[in-house]
Amino acid sequence: MTAGYGGYFTWIEDETETNYQCGDNITWELTDEGKLILTGTGEMYDYDISNVQYTPWYLCIDSIKSVEIGTGITHIGNDAFNKCSSVTSITIPETVVSIGSFAFAECAIEEIILSN
Numbered sequence: 164m165t166a167g168y169g170g171y172f173t174w175i176e177d178e179t180e181t182n183y184q185c186g187d188n189i190t191w192e193l194t195d196e197g198k199l200i201l202t203g204t205g206e207m208y209d210y211d212i213s214n215v216q217y218t219p220w221y222l223c224i225d226s227i228k229s230v231e232i233g234t235g236i237t238h239i240g241n242d243a244f245n246k247c248s249s250v251t252s253i254t255i256p257e258t259v260v261s262i263g264s265f266a267f268a269e270c271a272i273e274e275i276i277l278s279n
Contacts, residue, residue: 193220239261245267254276
């Protein structure tokens with residue numbers, strides 16, 4: 164609890180699953196090792212950083228070292244990993260059929276792992 168401002172209030176962190184969504188049926192998690200893992204099915208949302216439509220992991224982009232797109236995901240969204248300058252490796256499954264504009268702009272990708 165914190166006092167001040169004429170009363171007391173308690174900080175409550177919102178940990179609902181919607182905080183970790185990046186598609187209607189896609190969620191994400193960031194491991195302690197810096198791997199961003201996306202799981203689910205369907206299309207990722209499109210983002211537009213030029214119009215302040217940031218990805219939900221935007222505040223931790225400096226911690227992301229690699230990205231693993233799960234089988235079942237069909238589209239990598241516009242600007243999805245734009246400015247993730249620490250990303251050096253990405254895994255893309257055969258289910259991905261489209262990649263949006265600037266999805267990997269300003270990444271430092273050294274390795275792309277594609278399935279069959």
